[in-house]
Amino acid sequence: MRILFSSTPAHGHLLPQLPLARAFRERGDDVVFLTAGGLAPLLAKEGFDLLPAGPTMDVMVEDFTRRTGVLPEGEPAPEVVAELFAGVRVDVTADEALAAARDWRPELIVSELADCVGPLVAAALDVPVANLAYGPALPDVFATAMEANVASRYAARGITPRPAAHYLDTCPPAMQQDGWQPPAGRLALRPEPHGQTPAGQSSPDPAGTTAPAGSTAPADPERRRPRVLVTFGTVFSAPEVLSPILRELSKEDMELRVTLGLTASAEDFDVDHDRVTFVGFTPLSELLRDTDLVVAHGGAGTTLGTLAAGIPMVIAPQGADQFIQADRVAAAGAGLGLPGGTATPEGVVKAASAVLADQGFRAAARTVADQIAAMPSPAEVAAALAAEPAPVA
Numbered sequence: 001m002r003i004l005f006s007s008t009p010a011h012g013h014l015l016p017q018l019p020l021a022r023a024f025r026e027r028g029d030d031v032v033f034l035t036a037g038g039l040a041p042l043l044a045k046e047g048f049d050l051l052p053a054g055p056t057m058d059v060m061v062e063d064f065t066r067r068t069g070v071l072p073e074g075e076p077a078p079e080v081v082a083e084l085f086a087g088v089r090v091d092v093t094a095d096e097a098l099a100a101a102r103d104w105r106p107e108l109i110v111s112e113l114a115d116c117v118g119p120l121v122a123a124a125l126d127v128p129v130a131n132l133a134y135g136p137a138l139p140d141v142f143a144t145a146m147e148a149n150v151a152s153r154y155a156a157r158g159i160t161p162r163p164a165a166h167y168l169d170t171c172p173p174a175m176q177q178d179g180w181q182p183p184a185g186r187l188a189l190r191p192e193p194h195g196q197t198p199a200g201q202s203s204p205d206p207a208g209t210t211a212p213a214g215s216t217a218p219a220d221p222e223r224r225r226p227r228v229l230v231t232f233g234t235v236f237s238a239p240e241v242l243s244p245i246l247r248e249l250s251k252e253d254m255e256l257r258v259t260l261g262l263t264a265s266a267e268d269f270d271v272d273h274d275r276v277t278f279v280g281f282t283p284l285s286e287l288l289r290d291t292d293l294v295v296a297h298g299g300a301g302t303t304l305g306t307l308a309a310g311i312p313m314v315i316a317p318q319g320a321d322q323f324i325q326a327d328r329v330a331a332a333g334a335g336l337g338l339p340g341g342t343a344t345p346e347g348v349v350k351a352a353s354a355v356l357a358d359q360g361f362r363a364a365a366r367t368v369a370d371q372i373a374a375m376p377s378p379a380e381v382a383a384a385l386a387a388e389p390a391p392v393a
Contacts, residue, residue, distance in 0.1 A: 001024070001029045001030070001107045001108060001386050002029070002030045002032075002104070002105060002108075003021075003024045003029050003030065003031050003032075003106065003107070003108050003109075003110060004031075004032055004033075004034055004051070004101060004104065004106035004108070004109045004110070004121075005017050005020075005031065005032070005033045005034065005110045005111075005112075006033075006034045006035070006097070006110070006111045006112070006115050006117055006118025006121065007033060007035040007039075007111075007112050007115055007118075008035070008057070008085065008089065008112065008114050008115050009035045009036030009038060009054065009055070009056050009057050009060075010057045011039075011042065012299045012300065012301055012302075013112050013113075013114060013115070013134070014033070014035065014039060014042065014043075014112075015194045015301050016112065016132070016134035016170065016191065016194075016300065016301045016304075017110065017112055017132060017134075018046060018194065019191075019192045019378040020110065020132065020168070020189065020378045020381060020382060021033070021046075021048060021110075022046075022378065023377070023381070023382035024382045024386070025047075025048075026379065027379075027382055027383065027386065029382075029386065031048060031049075032048065032049045032050065032051055032104060032106075033048055033049070033050050033051070034051045034097055034100065034101060034117070034118065034121070035050070035052075035053065035054070036052065036053070036054050036055055036056045036057075036093075037050065037052035037056075038056040039056075040052065051097075051100040051101065051104060052100075053093050053096040053097035053100050054089065054092050054093025054096060054097065054117070055093070059092075060084065060089055060092065061084070063088050063092060064083060064084050064087075067083070067088065068080075068083060076319060078141045078142045078144075078145040079145055081114075081142055081146065082142070082145035082149040082150075083149060085115075085116055085146060086116045086145075086146040086147075086149040086150035086153075087149050087150070089116060089117065090117060090120065090150055090153045091153070093117050094117050094120055094121070094153060095157075097117050097118075097121055098120070098121050098124055098125075098157075101121045101125060102124075102125060105125075106125070106127055107127065108127065108128055108129075108130065108385060108386075109121060109122040109127055109128070109129045109130070110129070110130045110132055110168070111129050111130070111131055111132065111164075112131075112132050112133075112134060113132065113133045113134055113135075116146060116153075119131070119161070119162075119164065120150070120154060120159060122162070123154070123159050123160060123161055123162045124157070124159045128165035128166075129162075129164050129165060129166075130164060130165060130166035130167075130168055130185075130187075130385060131164040131166070131167050131168065132168040132170070132189070133167060133168060133169055133170060133171065134170055134191070134300040134301060134304070135170065135171055135175070135300035135303065135304060135324065135325060135328075136175055136176055136177050136180075136324055136325070137169075137171070137176065137177050137180050138321075139177070147161075163184070164183075164185065165185055166186070166187055166385065167183045167184075167185055167186045168187055168189045168381065169186050169187065169188050169189060170189050170190070170191040170304060170375075171304075172304075172307070172368050172371035172372050172375065174331075174332040174334070174364075174367060174368050174371055175304075175307070175328045175329070175331075175332050175368065176328070177328070178331075187376070187381055187384060187385075188375045188376055188381075189375065189376060189378065190308075190372055190373070190375035190376060190378065191301075191304040191305065191372060191375075192285075192305065192308060192378070193283070193284040193285040193301075193304075193305030193306070193308055193309060194283050194284045194285065194301060194305060195283045195284070195285035195286070225253055225254055225255045226253075226254055226255065226292040226293060226356050227254075227290055227291050227292050228249065228254045228255065228256055228257070228291070228292065228294075228295060228356075229257050229258075229259075229287055229288070229291045229293070229295070229296075230242070230245070230246065230249065230256060230257070230258045230259070230294075230295045230296070231258070231259040231284075231287065231294065231295075231296050231297075231302060232259070232296065232297040232318065239268040239269045241318070242258065242269065243269050243271055244345040245295075245316070245345045245348050246258060246269065246271045246276055247271055247272070247345065248345040248346060249295070249345075249348065249352065250271060250272055250275035250276055251349075252352070252353065254352070254356075255277075256275065256276045256277065257276075257277045257278075257279060257287070257291075258276055258277065258278050258279070259278075259279055259281070259282065259287065260278055260279065260280050260281070266278035284301070284302060284305045284306070285305070285309075288305070288306065288309045291309075291311055292311070292356065293312055293313070293314065293355055293356055294306045294311055294312075294314075295313070295314045295315075295316070295348060295352055296313060296314075296315055296316075297315070297316060297317060297318045297322050298315040298318075298321075298322030298323070298324075298325035298326050298329075298337070299322060300321060300325060303315070303325045303329060304372070307329075307334055307365055307368045307369060307372065308369055308372045308373075309369065310362070310365050310366040310368075310369035311362075311365055312334055312335045312355050312361040312362050312364070313329055313334060313335030313336075313355075313365070314336050314337075314348060314351045314352050315329055315330075315335060315336070315337045315338065316338045316343035316347075316348050317337070317338070317339065317343065318343075323337075323339055325337075326338065326339055327339065332367075332368055333360065333361065333364035334361060334364040334365040334367075334368050335361055335365065336351040336354065336355055336361075
């Protein structure tokens, strides 16, 4: 088959799609990604071709701010999400994407949760689309606002919207929204922590990064100090945000490793560098080895990847869907979320100490990991989609 993956131009939206894309490739299917050209280096390392379409995320945000006078930060309102993803991105990307996809002639399009371009292209080309959700279901108020906002973009191009043939659900039951009803065509899909692998090979199995399933012991009981990974992803890891948090954490009896994001250097952080170890962009599967706690912003890929390894979390959400992740991690008992104004440096330290001291959080994280391990693998889902791209009526 010819499989086109369509993604918002951001690492956090693209990386959760890679395990399924690799699985299709290993089957012998032709796989290509449709997103901004700025993601080409990442995709090249993974051995995937790119159909470049539309600008990068920073250009989209600038366009959004010019239109609205609003800077999309903090906990997002539905109308902000709808205008950015279902308005601005479609306006500046859809026509170029449609032309590229028409030339490539896909037989199936996989579109991530916030991507409104892939479904439009699929409807125009009369191709089935599978919607890949990289975490808990989007609350109805957000989904409704996005559908309403993108409707005029379909109408302007003479395209009739069509429902997704499949909903690829990466969310384990313990993390899902209360009262959520699965849509038609739902297929569970096991999430994996991002792991950089040579082209044509599967991402590494995270098994062994922590204690065995069901264990409540730290990853290495002989280690004197707990190892804490602090990662705020590729967008929200600004030194001015992280430095105050790191200064407080470094006062505690912890071994701290901190990811730098894409542009910062260790020298940008105002911390005691004898107490903090900085690492550049590294696959999450590697960072999780021998880690006892992850302090994070709550990106969906980071959250599900961490819990797949059975490691508890403290989430200090900064924007986007991170407030949803914080709420659901806390609801599952697998860590603590710090919503509202509680994500202060002192609040993060208090939460981290509490999670490390209470083995119940690790036990709950292992329960979530067991649920994730029981979900169908990317290879199984790829085979199911290839056998029947659209559900039987």
